[in-house]
Amino acid sequence: MAVTIPSPPTVLLSLLFPHQSRNSRTIPRISSIRCYSSPLSSMDEHQKRVVVCGGGIIGVCTAYFLSKKGAAVTLVEKSSVACAASGKAGGFLALDWCDGGPISSLARASFNLHRSLAEELNGYESYGYRTLNTLSLTVTESQAQKQTSTSRDENLPSWINGPARGPRTIGSPETTAQVHPQLFTRTLLSKAMESYGVEVVTGKVEKVGVEGERVDSVVLEGGQVINSDAVVLTLGPWSGKFEMLSSLFRVYGLKAHSIILEPKELGAITPHALFLSYYPAQGGRPMNPEVYPRPTGEVYLCGMSSEVEVPDDPEEIVGDPESIRVLKRVATTVSSHLAEGEARVKAEQACFLPCTDDGIPVIGEIPGVLGCYVATGHSCWGILNGPATGAAMAELVVDGKCSIVDLSKFSPSRFVRLGKR
């Protein structure tokens, strides 16, 4: 079968690092990334050619594990790698918080894979992997003025000096951890390119080519064709805009906001992730913002979500000013170290959680199209579940079956059974 590769392949470092961080310590080495002009020239004729569509954490983990298993992988991303939720998420990981639910085994396998990847890739240095304590707290905004040093709960870390009550430990270093999600995703891709020959192409996937009942190519906007033996669609919330998938099941986007603050006193913040029940001063239902200090000393806060239409271009996603304002108020109330004037605002942003109607990710082969797979719908646990999803998908595509997780409950065929076609 002839192979059509965009000529020359658009392997762009700017795709990987469009807004290179000031902190060069955390940037993966890129000097030795090899660009393969044609994967066929260096592959044996039995090597499976796989095109992974979408360069978020799910696509990158899939590309990494597929290439490690010997497949010739091309990753197609329409904007930049980890430009969406996979770059703007909190990066919080939990071993057992999904226990008792449908993603329990996926989450446990993935938490452990994160640990081994951190060892393999020096994630402590390169993408801020660390274990941490996790607390739940109640914060009542209207009490902020009444807070005194004597009314402070002494079980709280000292930087949490606002009106916080009832701290409860809900995660320990054995059960909770974190990564910087954008650095994680880009580090993994660098490794996959450098060591296993993954090629990255910038382009928008328009459709999957099918010959008979079997996939044979991917067609990009502009007409470029990449021939392939298998295709994996990892389009996150854009799955809902891709006809082949949207005709089978619904994926919708939940827009959520975040800010990143850099306190003046970087060393003041301890490794404690916070899950808040936050009572706003004006009344109304409590909100549930989350606070993740990072090893660099910066602090990530997120919350404020709503279901809205996902724009075509990920670069067009911006935060709503009111939601950003609320997050800044939360920060100021929780800690004087995070208040305006005490902390620099490094980012104000928004992104979309990819959600399914039954709340369960969709991972598996698409019914009726041999060789075409999907992995999406990871909702608020995509950073946690990226590695196990990628490893499972690699097994499914290369070996035809998966040993690390039972994928049956994630199969897209559940929607066909429900008659949602």
Ligand SMILES: Cc1cc2nc3c(=O)[nH]c(=O)nc-3n(C[C@H](O)[C@H](O)[C@H](O)COP(=O)(O)OP(=O)(O)OC[C@H]3O[C@@H](n4cnc5c(N)ncnc54)[C@H](O)[C@@H]3O)c2cc1C
């Ligand atoms: C505020 C917030 C905080 C979060 N915090 C956490 C957390 O702490 N822990 C956790 O586990 N999870 C967290 N999540 C969830 C997690 O971020 C997502 O589940 C995960 O990033 C989804 O990854 P993805 O690869 O499926 O999608 P995305 O990251 O959205 O990637 C999809 C990619 O596909 C590309 N694409 C789309 N269409 C095309 C096309 N036609 N052709 C080519 N490319 C295309 C896009 O440009 C994009 O790069 C959080 C999410 C949000 C919004």
